[in-house]
Amino acid sequence: LGLLYVVLFGISFWVVRRLRRQVRRNAYLAEHDALTDIGVGPATKAVMTKLVPVSLAGLADKAGAVDLIGATLDLTVSTQAKLGPITIHRTGELMFVRDGGTWKILGFKLAVERDGAGLGPATSTPSGSTKP
Secondary structure, three states, X not given: OHHHHHHXXXXXXXXXXXXXXXXXXXXHHHHHHHHHOOOOOOEOOOOEEEEOXXXXXXXXXXXXXEEEEEEEEEEEEEEEEOOEEEEEEEEEEEEEEEEOOEEXXXXXXXXXXXXXXXOOOOOEEEEEEXXX
């Protein structure tokens, strides 16, 4: 009976370690995949990009100093990979706030759509951040 407990403890310990590792990996991918295209193969031909002009909106205080800026993005990237064509379309908003003499990202919302024969099964990744 004691041996059974030792074996069960060992299996439980191993499963918990694997689950923790997978949770950390999923958390990392949720924040980074929308930005870095993890899992997308390298381009084998020219990369074509189309960026719609970035729209900026700012809020100023009574003295006229701009303290908050919002920006909207719309970027499409097309290329050819080993398995076929790939199109990646990113849209979203960014909020910047003045912190002393620098601007910092206050929050963002970014959606990525991937399409084409050169991709695997996952094609969309939403990601975002809000002020705590």
